Amino acid sequence: MNSIKDGWFAEICEMWPGRALNIKVTKELYNKRSKFQDIKLYETESCGKMLTLDGIIQFTESDEFAYQEMMTHPALFSHPNPRRVLVIGGGDGGILREIAKHDTVEEIDICEIDEDVINVCKEYVPSLACGFDDPRVSVHIADGGIFIKERRNYYDAIIVDSSDPIGPGEALFQQTFYEGMKSALAPEGIIAAQGESIFLHQDIVEKMMRITKSLFPVWGYACVFIPTYPGGNIGVCLGSMEHPLEKPLRVPNKAMQDKLKYYTPEIHSASMHLPAFAARLMDKVRNNR
């Protein structure tokens, strides 16, 4: 378990051996073990509040916008009329906040396994947990893998805001879970799932993309800058039953665009053009090699 030394939190993990982002913390706001994981919340010197689960950074307020926006808007703007959206994980509320910016959306379900994450963020991090305030949001405290099986042909978009595939998030990286998501989608449905780092986890990314490709006629991978995630980047794994993903079908109106800090229709497409080594990996998946 990572701990604080001389005021620095060190994100040491077997998933990125030999490298560790360190963040200077000024105050511990919360520190308890839930039924599922160690939850810690810190005030930091230069990154705002920071949540860790089992010692891994889940967000810092300084750059969470990059992740939340890119997990949400490429999926929703690739759909002609997203009305029902499901978030799996995402207990901090940040993705709910982004979904709520879409006027087409009528229902937002969130299925989070760990109620304590929601409660901590509601108490200490209103900048993200404000997502829960939208009247379209319904909260389900449940296992995403079980919840997903109870819905059929229902959601226009499903967003999987999971932690890494060690700990409670592990099941969300499996074929069975992706099959469940596909069944829960309406005919034109789209999924977006946390896709790790193409620089650090090519094996995980390759596995996710092979699963996605086996189930979705249209698929893709977006690469997002985010300084406080491992390697300074995170991927979004996208799958679509019908609509193309590389260019948005619709674009934000001016009022919405003015509120966004990362997403634009241009960055939507640009983020799906990958560095040569990553493009080659996607070609390998595309050609079943």
Place this chain on the structure above:
Amino acid sequence: MNSIKDGWFAEICEMWPGRALNIKVTKELYNKRSKFQDIKLYETESCGKMLTLDGIIQFTESDEFAYQEMMTHPALFSHPNPRRVLVIGGGDGGILREIAKHDTVEEIDICEIDEDVINVCKEYVPSLACGFDDPRVSVHIADGGIFIKERRNYYDAIIVDSSDPIGPGEALFQQTFYEGMKSALAPEGIIAAQGESIFLHQDIVEKMMRITKSLFPVWGYACVFIPTYPGGNIGVCLGSMEHPLEKPLRVPNKAMQDKLKYYTPEIHSASMHLPAFAARLMDKVRNNR
């Protein structure tokens, strides 16, 4: 000065307060103060060899390709026929290695202020220093700001591979230096300069882009993923006397493309589409606000 604790190098610097990438080192290969700076070279657990100058990471072998390729190829592929290229800084040889992949190039000058950097890399890091082996390369040990004034209308491209604007690299971020580069360029010339992180150094980026815009009819900023630089990203500041920058004029042939790990014609364009907050900063510069 950063030092090693329990086998971890910590990149602590006032330029990114409160955050520090830590890298596990297994061996110190070199550690001396040159006339200009502290030079240290390490073997690391998972990032290959790593060079630091005054405690700041200059490259790790694991991801240097991202930086070297994106500092070089967008500039050279935006030029119709680059024959003479100058590198300022870049004593590790990585950018020379990339320039040498271009058949059009006849002359490669490098002006590095610190001969010791070249010698250390030649002795310990052949994967980068191989750039010096090309017969088109001439090495000049000199101050870039002075060297640049001795050339007029000469280079088709100038690449500024500087360290950060604290220490010996400081002069390379000034208006006078950019004016010198412009004078040294042939009529269709293009510059590319190390452009810091748009996430961490918006003030520096804004200043560089205002200078570039004041001197070059065409200009732009590319954002590059590179896990071991601060925030996991680095910018490239581009200026062009004539040719557009957002799309390459020419593309690598298949043999060359096969050797590249980051650059593609698609990522050339994609990297110049910036996240909304950064696009707004560029709009501000564009409109002189």
